[in-house]
Amino acid sequence: MPNMSLKKNEMPVQEPEVRARNFSEVALGYSEEAALDEAQRCLNCRNMPCVSGCPVNIRIPEFIGKVREGEFEEAYRIIQKTSSLPAVCGRVCPQETQCESKCVRGIKGEPVGIGRLERFVADRHNEYSDEKVILPEPNGHRVAIVGSGPSGLTCAGDLAKKGYSVTVFEALHTAGGVLVYGIPEFRLPKRIVAREVETLKSLGVEIETNVVVGKTVTIDELFEEGYEAVFVGSGAGLPNFMGIPGESLKGVYSANEFLTRSNLMKAYRNDSPTPIMKGGCVAVVGGGNVAMDAARTALRLGAENVYIIYRRSMEELPARREEVEHAMEEGIEFMLLNNPVEILGYEDPADPRHPANGFVNGIRCIKMKLGEPDANGRRRPVPIEGSEFELHVDTVVMAIGTSPNPLIKDTTKGLEVNRWGGIIVNEDGLTSRENVYAGGDAVTGAATVISAMGAGKTAAKAIDEALSK
Numbered sequence: 001m002p003n004m005s006l007k008k009n010e011m012p013v014q015e016p017e018v019r020a021r022n023f024s025e026v027a028l029g030y031s032e033e034a035a036l037d038e039a040q041r042c043l044n045c046r047n048m049p050c051v052s053g054c055p056v057n058i059r060i061p062e063f064i065g066k067v068r069e070g071e072f073e074e075a076y077r078i079i080q081k082t083s084s085l086p087a088v089c090g091r092v093c094p095q096e097t098q099c100e101s102k103c104v105r106g107i108k109g110e111p112v113g114i115g116r117l118e119r120f121v122a123d124r125h126n127e128y129s130d131e132k133v134i135l136p137e138p139n140g141h142r143v144a145i146v147g148s149g150p151s152g153l154t155c156a157g158d159l160a161k162k163g164y165s166v167t168v169f170e171a172l173h174t175a176g177g178v179l180v181y182g183i184p185e186f187r188l189p190k191r192i193v194a195r196e197v198e199t200l201k202s203l204g205v206e207i208e209t210n211v212v213v214g215k216t217v218t219i220d221e222l223f224e225e226g227y228e229a230v231f232v233g234s235g236a237g238l239p240n241f242m243g244i245p246g247e248s249l250k251g252v253y254s255a256n257e258f259l260t261r262s263n264l265m266k267a268y269r270n271d272s273p274t275p276i277m278k279g280g281c282v283a284v285v286g287g288g289n290v291a292m293d294a295a296r297t298a299l300r301l302g303a304e305n306v307y308i309i310y311r312r313s314m315e316e317l318p319a320r321r322e323e324v325e326h327a328m329e330e331g332i333e334f335m336l337l338n339n340p341v342e343i344l345g346y347e348d349p350a351d352p353r354h355p356a357n358g359f360v361n362g363i364r365c366i367k368m369k370l371g372e373p374d375a376n377g378r379r380r381p382v383p384i385e386g387s388e389f390e391l392h393v394d395t396v397v398m399a400i401g402t403s404p405n406p407l408i409k410d411t412t413k414g415l416e417v418n419r420w421g422g423i424i425v426n427e428d429g430l431t432s433r434e435n436v437y438a439g440g441d442a443v444t445g446a447a448t449v450i451s452a453m454g455a456g457k458t459a460a461k462a463i464d465e466a467l468s469k
Contacts, residue, residue, distance in 0.1 A: 003040035006109025008035075011116055016329040020299050023185040026248045026326060027091070030113075031121040034422065039068040041112045045104055050114060053102040055454030056082050056089075057153070060114055060467030061098060067117055076125040079118060080226060084157035084200065085150060085179075085453065087126060087192045090119025092183060093450040095321050126195050128338075133202040139163035141467045144227040146213045146408065149177020150449045151440030152233030153200060153465075161205040162464055163372075167227075169211040177235055179449070181260040184293050186300070187323075209455060214407035219436060229435045229463045233456060236402040236441035242285070246343025247398070251277070251360030255294045255399035262297050280394030283363050285340055287312065290446070291399035292323040295332050299395065306332045307391065311339040311368050311381040338365045339381065341345070341388065343396055362392045402446045412436070420445060429459035437463060439457075 012028040019026050030038065031142070042064040050060045059078050068077035072435040079086045095115035103111030137337050141164050145152045148170040156166045174180050176193040196341050201207065211217065219230050239254030258276060261267040267276045282298040284291050287310035295306045308327070310317060315326060330335070345358035367387035370379035403419045416424045422445055423438040424432050431438050439455025441447055 002043065003037055003065075004095050008110045008113040008116070010036045010040075010112075010312070013360075014328075016326075016331070020296075020329075023300055025189050026186050029123055030116055032120075032124075034212055034467070035067055035117060035120040036070065038113050038117055039064050041105055042068070043104055046423045049102040049104065050099045050112075051113055052329075053099040055098070055450045056081050058118070063121065064112070064114070064117055067121060069354075071119055072124050073129060073131075074329055076129070077120045083450075084154045084459070085196050086364060087122035087195060088120055088150070088179060088188065089450055089453070090115050090122055091119075091188050091192070092179075094431060094448055096321065098450065122298050127262055130364075133199070136161055136163040137287070138165065139468070141165065141229075142167075142227045143232060143463060143467075144169065144222045144230045146219070146230065147171075147174040147177055147233040147235055147440075148207060149233055149235050149320045149452065150179060151373060151442075151456035151459075152177065152231065153197070153468040154453040155231045155233065155439070155460045156205045156456075157200050157203065158457055159204045159459035159463060162198065164464075167206045167208060169213050169217070170207060170209045171212045172235075172264065173209050175207045175209060177233075180261075182256070182290070182293070184259065184263055184297050186296065187293065195203035212407070214411040219412045219433075220280065221409065223435075229437065231281065231429075231459050231463065232408060232431070232436065232438040232442055233440045233452070234405065234408055234442045236446045237420070237442075238405045238406045240401045240403060241398055242340065242400065243464070244340060244342055246345055246360075249345040249360050249396075251394060252343055252396045252398070254402075255290045255397050256282075256402060258294050258397045259290070259297065262301065268301050269331045277301055277303070277395045279391060281307070282395045282397065283307045283309055283340075283391065283393040284397045284399055286399030286401075287317045287319060288399065288401075288446075289319045289323055292327050293397050293408055294345075294397045296327055298395070299330055299332060303395075307335050307393070308332060309335045309338050309340060309363070309365060311337065312378070313337055313370060316370075316378055335359055335365070335391075335408070337368045337370075337381070340365050340396075341381065344390065360394055360396055362390050363396055364388060364390050402441070404442045404445065408442075428462035429455060430462060435466070451468065 063075040063078040100111040145156045145168040175197045179193045227341045240257045279302045282303045284295040342363035342364040346361045347358045367384045368381040372380040374380045429439045430436040437459040440452030
């Protein structure tokens with residue numbers, strides 16, 4: 001009998017007052033009983049509208065059907081046919097605006113918890129399966145992947161399954177890209193990413209860390225070494241700032257640096273050689289998922305008060321609803337319809353470092369109101385004259401977006417980019433350079449994990465078609 005409940009099975013989570021002071025995963029995952037019950041809510045629609053909302057085209061009704069039958073390992077195999085990172089996607093994909101937004105059950109109630117079921121299936125496989133990966137027959141072709149983020153890992157996995165010799169070059173000391181440096185442990189445990197990376201290695205994918213393509217080696221040199229195609233999935237690691245006074249003060253961070261130092265460099269430890277902050281009040285400027293991650297991280301690092309300053313209203317806030325709700329439950333204060341105009345500082349005579357550069361002591365903001373819609377249909381925020389006020393903070397985190405790093409563009413002849421620095425590609429991910437493909441944030445600017453994975457799949461298919469002629 002189908003389960004016609006209008007509501008999803010609840011996701012168990014840590015209590016807010018507990019989780020706000022630890023880095024353990026907030027969402028605890030479905031039990032087998034909850035997963036079986038949730039799978040019964042799927043109507044197994046003939047035209048499968050949910051699949052059209054998935055950038056990697058996971059066969060959603062098929063895998064949920066296997067969950068319903070208790071065939072969990074078979075459900076995992078169905079997911080893995082099109083997704084190289086199921087345990088990751090089940091946690092961080094914005095299913096509510098993608099596959100679940102197309103779910104028929106969502107018309108008169110809540111959609112099926114597709115992401116929650118995907119996570120359950122992947123976690124169960126990782127916990128119980130000891131199945132050995134069967135290596136594909138080598139086809140004699142070599143492909144280089146620049147960056148080990150979601151687009152690069154997806155492209156690498158799809159090509160490895162077809163017998164390609166694939167090498168992934170990662171600039172940092174740990175593979176995973178934004179999955180390890182950008183997304184906090186409490187949302188995506190690093191052991192999950194490491195397990196997905198190990199799965200790709202078992203397919204024959206080689207990963208070389210501490211290699212900065214454009215510095216250590218250029219794309220032209222990769223071709224000279226015998227690689228027949230290169231996929232650039234280097235992400236968007238260049239942080240944006242507002243250009244307001246005080247951004248050079250000590251205690252002002254880009255969200256990129258703030259999260260990298262916490263996630264990858266363990267700055268939250270008492271013995272860390274790269275500490276970020278010690279208590280105090282923190283302002284996070286921005287309203288996306290990265291802003292939520294930075295604010296919730298600051299809370300866990302010991303901040304007394306954390307403010308999210310965003311120039312539009314709650315309706316325009318781009319972050320996932322679940323992340324916003326979690327942040328509110330944890331006590332983070334949302335200062336909406338406000339915009340910073342200056343970061344305030346003071347000199348510390350006892351600190352001999354950079355005496356001309358002071359420390360953050362506050363932030364001056366101006367109140368906003370929503371005016372006419374802009375080119376994207378969003379109502380433009382307009383300052384309210386005479387409404388400026390000051391807020392005491394000790395740390396400011398700028399989470400207002402990132403752009404692609406210009407390094408690869410500057411060291412690769414004939415590689416065309418747009419005015420934002422994004423690499424220009426065609427529908428197959430092919431750049432203006434022969435046999436050089438690109439995808440993910442290096443093309444689009446900061447976007448979602450699953451859209452980057454979709455770009456990696458598209459490029460892998462095109463590379464295979466080009467090299468197997």
